Amino acid sequence: MNKDLLTLYYTLDNIDESARQFWEALHNYSVFAFSGDMGAGKTTFIHHLCDYLKVQDVVSSPTFALINEYHFTGPDSTDKTIYHLDWYRLKDGAEAISAGMEDCLDMAGKGTAFCFIEWPEKAIYLLNPPYLWINIEPVSITQRIMTIKEVR
Template identity: 50%
Template sequence: MEQEPVLQISYSLSNIRNAADKLWQYAHQYRVWALSGQMGAGKTTLVHALCDNLGVTDAVSSPTFALINQYNFDNNGTDTTIYHMDWYRLKGEEEAVHAGMEDCLLDKNSYAIVEWPEQAPGLLPRPHLHMYIEITGPEERLLKVLLINK
């Protein structure tokens, strides 16, 4: 991570909803979010907190086996979709395209949140946000957000 983060949020798992709210306040203008962190860092937990804050009533879970989960919420009177993707099991960009992930990434009326984006980084459109979750303690995390424009 060479560039400076545009946003950093330190949080504990007990106040993750506050962190998700701060993230949304900054990041809602960007439609594609790449979410990185080691196994168990809390990527899906952060997505769950964000969806709770947005009023998503669908069950939010890790899309590890489904590859794509879809959640809907009311975004100021507009029905909006979040595509929550997990690329951990992908073997490359071609597999992601065949699974329909490129369509989700290019949908201008939806949000796409991608866990394990390292598996097919060339599919991520510009601009997008790349978020890194670091484990800083048993219950503490540091979220660093970078704007990827080039």
């Protein structure tokens, strides 16, 4: 059963406050699947979330590299790893595995990394519950609605 956890409405003017609320509510999860059409705002939200976490690495769309790796310092003062994955160009599961997607998900499953995934529907069978399904949709040119479900 999927459980609705949170709904956020935001514009670029208050996206940082939404990123803060998002992380306060959801930091105990490790796999975050960001669904939404091209231009919905997946990369933009991940960017602001990484800013909130004080990631020092350059946060950009991993469309060409497929996997970006970022680091931040957790509240327990240890180094935390984020894998920012983009599955848009994946053709099949074999390609996903050879690109290292499973390794990233394994680490998230063990609690040693976070995975932020764009275009999760391209290889949804790689995801093992529990994970978060985050849908972003435009309400207007400037406003987005984000709905967050826990998949178990």
